[in-house]
Amino acid sequence: MKRRLKKILIVLVSLYVIIFVGLYFLQEKMIFMPDSLPQDYSYSFQNNFEEIFLNTKDGAKLNALHFKVENPKGVVLYFHGNAGELSRWGIVVQKFIERQYDVLVMDYRTYGKSTGKLSQKALYSDAELFYNYLLIRYPEDKIVVYGRSLGTTFATYVASQNHPRQLILEAPFYSLDNVASQRFPIYPVNWFLKFHFPTYEYFKEVSCPITIFHGTDDFVVNYENSVKLSKIQTNGKLRLITIPEGTHHNLDNSEVYKKTLDTIF
Numbered sequence: 001m002k003r004r005l006k007k008i009l010i011v012l013v014s015l016y017v018i019i020f021v022g023l024y025f026l027q028e029k030m031i032f033m034p035d036s037l038p039q040d041y042s043y044s045f046q047n048n049f050e051e052i053f054l055n056t057k058d059g060a061k062l063n064a065l066h067f068k069v070e071n072p073k074g075v076v077l078y079f080h081g082n083a084g085e086l087s088r089w090g091i092v093v094q095k096f097i098e099r100q101y102d103v104l105v106m107d108y109r110t111y112g113k114s115t116g117k118l119s120q121k122a123l124y125s126d127a128e129l130f131y132n133y134l135l136i137r138y139p140e141d142k143i144v145v146y147g148r149s150l151g152t153t154f155a156t157y158v159a160s161q162n163h164p165r166q167l168i169l170e171a172p173f174y175s176l177d178n179v180a181s182q183r184f185p186i187y188p189v190n191w192f193l194k195f196h197f198p199t200y201e202y203f204k205e206v207s208c209p210i211t212i213f214h215g216t217d218d219f220v221v222n223y224e225n226s227v228k229l230s231k232i233q234t235n236g237k238l239r240l241i242t243i244p245e246g247t248h249h250n251l252d253n254s255e256v257y258k259k260t261l262d263t264i265f
Contacts, residue, residue, distance in 0.1 A: 032118060032150075033083040034111040041113065045090050047097050053113075054106075054129055060116025062126055064106035065090050067097050073265065074142035074165065075102040077134055077158070079127065079151025085112030095252065099265040101144070106130050120195050127154035131162060141165050144264075147172065149221060149248070153197040160205035166264060167210045167236075171218055171248055174200050174225045200232060207235040211264060213257055215246020 043051060049067045056062065065086055076096045080089040086107050093103045108123060109116035116122065134143055143164040147155025152172035159167040176197040203210075214226035223242075230240040243254045251257050 032108070032110065034108070035083070035085045035088075036110070037085055037087065037112045039113055041087075043087060043090060045094075047094065049090070052133075054133060056116065056122070056126060056129060058116065058122065060109055060122070060126070061114065062106055062109070062116070062129070063113040064104060064130065067093065067103040067105075069097055069100055069102060071100070072102040072142075073100050074144060075104060075134055075138050076144045076146050077131060077155075077164075078103055078105040079145075079147040079154045080105060080107075081149035081151060087112075095261070096146075096265070099261070101265060102138075104130060104134060120197065123154060124157050127158050128161060131158040131164075135162075144168065146170070149173075150197075153199040153202070156199050156202045156206065159208060159210075160202040164208050167206055167208055168213070168264065169210070169226075169229075170213045170251060171215070171221050172199060172212060172226055172229060173197070173221045174228045178225060178228075200229060203229055203232050204234060209236045210234060210238045211260065212238070212240045213243060213251050213260070214240065215243040215248065215251055215254075217245050218248045220248035 043049070043065065045065075045067070047067055047069070049065050052064050052066055054062045054064065063086065067090075076093070078089070078093050078096070080092070086105065089105050089107075093105050096103045106126070107114040109118050109126065131143070131145070140163055144166045145155045145159050145164045146168045147153070148170040149172075152169040153176075155167060155169060156172070158164075176195055212226050212230060214221075214223050216223050226240055230238060241256060241260050243251050243256055246254055
């Protein structure tokens with residue numbers, strides 16, 4: 001009996017270690033799910049746009065689309081989720097163009113045509129680079145910063161460092177540590193994560209109005225992440241818009257979401 005228990009224990013410990021090692025070495029692939037595009041790929045959208053590339057200090061080349069409308073009310077700086085590339089996200093941002101706003105949406109390093117090495121510091125710096133690009137072209141009180149899922153941490157960061165008109169977050173996470181701990185509660189994820197993305201730290205420093213959208217049935221980024229964020233004291237007005245039965249992928253189908261966007265824009 002003791003021998004059998006010992007074998008079972010050895011198997012369980014071995015499985016624990018194997019999974020731990022897998023999580024450590026595969027974490028980047030689990031967080032970032034980029035699709036690549038050939039450098040000569042030609043984007044096609046109904047609305048007028050300009051394709052741009054910005055160069056970073058460490059040699060990365062970042063691709064973005066700048067959609068433009070006649071007599072824009074302002075501009076939306078959009079940070080997308082962790083999958084896909086601009087041919088997809090260029091379609092997603094059409095809802096802002098329909099509301100008479102210009103839109104700038106960029107691809108992160110390794111996504112689409114963008115190059116460079118992924119790191120937490122570099123990704124935040126890249127976000128600031130695109131905000132500064134808009135500052136040269138628009139009054140700051142005309143800039144709305146929008147982040148979805150992974151992009152919410154970059155959106156929050158640039159809003160904390162600047163003074164945009166509005167910060168809008170769709171399915172944000174409190175921190176990546178928090179999300180990882182919920183998914184892998186038996187592992188010390190805080191210890192081995194290379195990307196922590198502490199959204200809550202930057203959240204405290206945001207001075208503009210903040211609107212959070214989150215669905216109660218979101219099993220990718222738990223709704224409690226937004227509840228925790230909404231309890232942080234900020235310098236600007238904050239509201240949490242709860243979408244009953246909303247998931248991680250269908251919030252923009254909600255009438256509550258659409259009506260709130262209409263009010264904001």
